[in-house]
Amino acid sequence: MTTRYTEDHEWITVDGDVATVGITVHAAEQLGDVVFVELPDTGKTLAKGDEFAVVESVKAASEVYAPIDGEIIAINSVLDDAPATVNEDAAGAGWFVKIKMSDASQLDGLMDEAAYNAHIA
Incomplete structure (x- = not known):
């Protein structure tokens, strides 16, 4: 599975036509x-760019944006009771939503890991 990244620090992995979305380790560390x-x-x-979630930390509140168009088919309800999961495993168990993609070509506009690492450097 390939992971792509947005300039707003969301990550997205794709399995078939379903994308899993969360915030990056860098974003979690900053929060x-x-x-x-x-x-x-x-x-x-x-729609790509829509705000779909809010993350509140001891420092700030931050919006999370959709990296692609689609329909939310699952949410990570673990985060209701254990929001710290985002800090503990931002790129894994701390995922936010699963989206059934409506336009997979939008993935082409996202960064790969090397480009994202350059973006945050």
Whole structure:
């Protein structure tokens, strides 16, 4: 599975036509201790760039944006009770939503890991 990144520090991995989205380790480190994650409802349709979640930490609140168009088919309900999972495993267990993609070609506009690392350097 290939991971792509946005300039706003979201990551996306794709399996078939389903994308899993979260925030990067860099974003989680910048936020500090995450104390609350507000996730959308399943069934919500997103357009690329739409705000779909809010992450609150001891330092700040930050919006999370959709990297692609699609419909939310799953949310990570673990984050309701354990928002610190984002800090502990941002690129894994701390995922936010799964989106059924409506236009996979949008992935072409996202950064690969090397480009993202250059972006945050």
